[in-house]
Structure formats: structure tokens, C-alpha cells
Amino acid sequence: MTQSRPSRSTPTPTSLTERRKAATQLDIARAAAELFTEKGPDGTTAEEIADRAGVALRTFYRYFRSKQDAVGPLLSTGGDRWRALLAESGSQVALAQALESAAVASLSSPEPAAKDEGLRWTRGLLRAARHDPALRAVWYRVNQESEERLLPIVTRLAGPDCDPLEVRLVAAAATDAIRVALETWALADTDTGEAASPAPLVVRCLRELTGGLRLLTARL
Incomplete structure (x- = not known):
């Protein structure tokens, strides 16, 4: 075929x-x-x-x-929303806070049913990906593409004098932080309490993986 x-x-x-x-x-x-x-x-x-x-x-x-x-379009929806929200960040917000706020907001929705549906699909697909190499490859590809599309947004927010290497590190670290958070959340045994949403894990992973990057402490 x-x-x-x-x-x-x-x-x-x-x-x-x-x-x-x-x-x-x-x-x-x-x-x-x-x-x-x-x-x-x-x-x-x-x-x-x-x-x-x-x-x-x-x-x-x-x-x-x-x-x-x-299933690529379903897996990429959250990243698309995150980048769109990040692109709207205000000029007085530190880049670290902008990344975090946009990530948390992307996991929320004015329509709870739509949010719950998206999280349910994400959790189910990431669980299935553990046993399916081809599905894992789609997930990794979606994250790689998200990182590539994040790069120009971070570059613009960081300003014309930013170090290109630091910008790349920020884009890579932020993307991987969210990926790890979602994978960890998806494998959790409970769907109640904090485990019902990946937001707390996303915040923790973002802070852990991006905490040492100087560019993130600067004001936009």
C-alpha cells in the first residue's frame, strides 16, 4: 500500500x-x-x-x-495550546514564570468536559505507548516538533541579545520537563486528587529541569 x-x-x-x-x-x-x-x-x-x-x-x-x-493530532494538541499561550505572555514576566503559567493554563479549559476528554486520551495513549514502539515513536516525534516550534517563541520573548545556545537549552528542557511530567502522570495508579491532573507534576518538572538556566531569571 x-x-x-x-x-x-x-x-x-x-x-x-x-x-x-x-x-x-x-x-x-x-x-x-x-x-x-x-x-x-x-x-x-x-x-x-x-x-x-x-x-x-x-x-x-x-x-x-x-x-x-x-493519534498524533491528539497528542500534539496540548503542546499547541501551550505555545500559543506562551506567545501571549506579558513583557514584564520572567521567562520561567511565563513557561510555567502557560503550561498550567494549557491543561485547563473553560469547558471541563473538553479538558477531561483531552487528558483521558493522553493518559490512555501514553499507557498504550509503553508496549508499542511505533506509538512511542509518534509521541517522541510530537515532542521533537513541539520543541522546534517552541524555539522561535522563546527567542522572541528572550530578546535580540539572548544567547542562542541558552535559548535552545530552554526550549529543550521545557519540552522534556512537560514530556516527563505527562509520562509519569499517565502511569499513576489513581485518577483522583492531585493525580487527576498533571499540572502539579508539570510545575515540579519545569522547576527541576530549568532551574539552573540563567536566561529564565531575566525579565522579558
């Missing part, structure tokens, strides 16, 4: 066509996540995902190269 190009997390679509494509990709991603939860990645086929999403198999392969790749 012909392989399509790899899916990529992208900036918010602006044209009607782009929005329709993004909506179709998200429908497929949700269908894949549902089936992975019910049957596991090994027990799920691309045909079943396409059927659950209500699209033709050729449409599935137009957007995704594999069944695991199909």
Missing part, C-alpha cells in the same frame, strides 16, 4: 480548507484513540479506524502513514 507523508502538528489552520482538513484529522485521531483503548494498537487496523471515523481508507492514508501515526 502506498505510504503517505508523515503527519505533522501544525499551527492553527486559517483557511476554510485547512480547518476542514484539521477537523478530519482530529476525527480520525479520536477514532484511533477509541479503538486503541478498546482493542489495543495491535488489535486495531487502519480500515477499522477509517470506518469508525466515517472516512474512506484512502482518506486515512492521505493524512497518516500508519495507524499509530493517526
Whole structure:
């Protein structure tokens, strides 16, 4: 079967066509996540995902190269929201605080049902990824892409005189801090209390991994 190009997390679509494509990709991603939860990645086929999403198999392969790749849009949603919020940070906020505040806000939602759904999918997919190398590869790719897209935002916020090496370290450390926090939270045995949200772990990991970076103590 012909392989399509790899899916990529992208900036918010602006044209009607782009929005329709993004909506179709998200429908497929949700269908894949549902089936992975019910049957596991090994027990799920691309045909079943396409059927659950209500699209033709050729449409599935137009957007995704594999069944695991199909959940990329769900896994990238949180990072997209985090970067968008960070880009709106005020000029008087230390970069460390801006990163932390944006990360915590990205885990919240004015619509609790939407937030809970997103966290439920994330937890289920990260748990499944422990036993599926292809799904882990999608998760790592999503994080790598998020780091790359974070870099210009941090560069702009840090100012024209910032050290490019420090900016890269900040982008890498912040991305990995959130990745580790989400992976640790996903494997927790309880869904109640603090463990119901990854926010406390995100804050802890951000402070631990970025605490020694000088750039983060400067005012924007």
C-alpha cells in the first residue's frame, strides 16, 4: 500500500480548507484513540479506524502513514495550546514564570468536559505507548516538533541579545520537563486528587529541569 507523508502538528489552520482538513484529522485521531483503548494498537487496523471515523481508507492514508501515526493530532494538541499561550505572555514576566503559567493554563479549559476528554486520551495513549514502539515513536516525534516550534517563541520573548545556545537549552528542557511530567502522570495508579491532573507534576518538572538556566531569571 502506498505510504503517505508523515503527519505533522501544525499551527492553527486559517483557511476554510485547512480547518476542514484539521477537523478530519482530529476525527480520525479520536477514532484511533477509541479503538486503541478498546482493542489495543495491535488489535486495531487502519480500515477499522477509517470506518469508525466515517472516512474512506484512502482518506486515512492521505493524512497518516500508519495507524499509530493517526493519534498524533491528539497528542500534539496540548503542546499547541501551550505555545500559543506562551506567545501571549506579558513583557514584564520572567521567562520561567511565563513557561510555567502557560503550561498550567494549557491543561485547563473553560469547558471541563473538553479538558477531561483531552487528558483521558493522553493518559490512555501514553499507557498504550509503553508496549508499542511505533506509538512511542509518534509521541517522541510530537515532542521533537513541539520543541522546534517552541524555539522561535522563546527567542522572541528572550530578546535580540539572548544567547542562542541558552535559548535552545530552554526550549529543550521545557519540552522534556512537560514530556516527563505527562509520562509519569499517565502511569499513576489513581485518577483522583492531585493525580487527576498533571499540572502539579508539570510545575515540579519545569522547576527541576530549568532551574539552573540563567536566561529564565531575566525579565522579558
